[in-house]
Amino acid sequence: xxxxxxxxxxxxxxxxxxxxxxxxxxxxxxxxxxxxxxxxxxxxxxxxxxxxxxxxxxxxxxxxxxxxxxxxxxxxxxxxxxxxxxxxxxxxxxxxxxxxxxxxxxxxxxxxxxxxxxxxxxxxxxxxxxxxxxxxxxxxxxxxxxxxxxxxxxxxxxxxxxxxxxxxxxxxxxxxxxxxxxxxxxxxxxxxxxxxxxxxxxxxxxxxxxxxxxxxxxxxxxxxxxxxxxxxxxxxxxxxxxxxxxxxxxxxxxxxxxxxxxxxxxxxxxxxxxxxxxxxxxxxxxxxxxxxxxxxxx
Numbered sequence: 001x002x003x004x005x006x007x008x009x010x011x012x013x014x015x016x017x018x019x020x021x022x023x024x025x026x027x028x029x030x031x032x033x034x035x036x037x038x039x040x041x042x043x044x045x046x047x048x049x050x051x052x053x054x055x056x057x058x059x060x061x062x063x064x065x066x067x068x069x070x071x072x073x074x075x076x077x078x079x080x081x082x083x084x085x086x087x088x089x090x091x092x093x094x095x096x097x098x099x100x101x102x103x104x105x106x107x108x109x110x111x112x113x114x115x116x117x118x119x120x121x122x123x124x125x126x127x128x129x130x131x132x133x134x135x136x137x138x139x140x141x142x143x144x145x146x147x148x149x150x151x152x153x154x155x156x157x158x159x160x161x162x163x164x165x166x167x168x169x170x171x172x173x174x175x176x177x178x179x180x181x182x183x184x185x186x187x188x189x190x191x192x193x194x195x196x197x198x199x200x201x202x203x204x205x206x207x208x209x210x211x212x213x214x215x216x217x218x219x220x221x222x223x224x225x226x227x228x229x230x231x232x233x234x235x236x237x238x239x240x241x242x243x244x245x246x247x248x249x250x251x252x253x254x255x256x257x258x259x260x261x262x263x264x265x266x267x268x269x270x271x272x273x274x275x276x277x278x279x280x281x282x283x284x285x286x287x288x289x290x291x292x293x294x295x296x297x298x
Contacts, residue, residue, distance in 0.1 A: 048121040048137060049080040055138040073142065081110040081117045087141060088152055092174050105167075109155050116154045119191035122211075123147055126192040130214055130294050146195030149181035156185035187221075187232070194291070197243075206250070207232035214291040216243035216261070224249040224266075236271070240290035258286040260298055274298065 056074040060067040073090070077083040085106035093099025110116055127147060128134045140147040156171040168185035176182040181195065183203040190211035195201055197217035203209070206229070207221040219241050223231040233247040236254055242261030247253065253269045260276030260283070269275050274284045276298055283298055 046080060046121075048124060049083075052080070052083070052124075052137040052141060055136045059138055070142070074138075080121065081114075082107060083141065084117070084120060084151055085110055088148060088155070091148055092152065092171070092178055095174055095177075096170070106155055109158050113158050116151070116158060119154060120147075120151050122191035123150060123193050126194050126212070126214075130194050130292060131196055144198075145179040145181065146198030146201075149175050149179040149183065149198060149201075150189065150193060150195055152179070153183040153185065153187070153189065156183075157187070157189075160185040190237075204232035206230045208234045210235060210237045210239075212237050212289075212291050213239050213241075214294060215241035215245075218244040220246045220248070222246065222248050233265075238289055238291045240286075240294065240296075242296050256286055256288075256290055258290045258296075261296060 053074060056070050060070040060075065073087050074083050077086055085103050089099045089103035089106055093102050124137050124140050124147065127140045127144065128137060134140065134144075152171055152175045156168040156175070159165075159171070160168040165185075172183065172185050180199045181201045183189075183201070184205040184207075186205045187203045187207045187209070189203070189209045190213070192212040193209065194214040196214065200218040201215065202220045202222060204222050209221070213235055221233045221235065230250050232250060234250070234252045235241070235247075236252065236257075238256035239253050239259070240257075241247070241253075241259045242263070244262045245259045245265065246263070247259065247265040249266060251265060251268050253259065253265070254271030254273070256272050257269045258274040259265060259269065259280065260274065262278070263276050263280040264278045265275060265280040267279075269280070270282070272286050273282050274286045275281060276283050287293070287295075
C-alpha cells in the first residue's frame, strides 16, 4: 500500500500555543505543566548538540567502519532535533511505515513541539552523569535503547495529545518490539530521565513520572486489575527505582524516595525514604538525591 508523506496530514495539527493539563507538575511538583511552542535552541547556543557533534567526528575517525552511520545520523544533520528524527526513523522504519515516512513525521512533530528536544537534551546529560557505562553524549544517541524508547514515547505522546491516537499506539507497539520497552503514549514523563538498560520496562496509560528520575530494567508502573480511569503510579522528582521493582495501582512515590530492586509496591511511599520487600515496607531513609546518586545498597 502506498504511504502518504507526513506532510499529508499538515503540520497545523501540532501547532498550538500552549498544551496544558491539570495535575502534578513535571518541573515543580504541582500545579500546571505548560508545553509551550517556543523556539528550539540555535546551533551556536546548543552545548549538547555541539558536544555530540564533536564526539561523533572523533568516533568516525576512530572507527571508519561506522563512519557512514555517524555521518548520516549526526554530522550531516542540521540540528539536534533532525538527528533524533533520523536515528529513530532508521531504528523503527521498514515495518508498516517506512523510515522515510517516519523521518518526515518525526521532523514535523519535533519542530512543532520544541519541548521534546529540550527534554531529550536533559535526558542525555542525565545519562552521562548517572550511567558509568556512558561514554559521553554519543553513546545514548547511537546505541542506548532506553534513550531511544523514551524519545520515541515523547513523540508518540505529542501525537496522542494532537488526537492522532492510532499512529501514537502504532509507535508504542513498534517501539516495544524494537526496544523491549512498553510505554503507553498517554503516560506523562518529565525530563532528565534515565532508563538504565531499560529492557522490559512497562509504564501504563495514566502513569506520571516527574523530572529527574532514574529507573532500571524490568520496572513496571502498572495497574492492579481491569479497572479504568486513573489507575497507575505517580513517581515524583528525584526517585530511584531498582531493577525489577513493580509499582502497582494509583499510588504515589514521594520525592527523593528509593524503591529497592525486586520490590512490590502497593501503597504510597513517603518522600525521602527507602522501601524494599514483597510487599514493600520502609527500611530506612534515602540520603540526598537518589536519582543522581544511583546507590542501590540498602
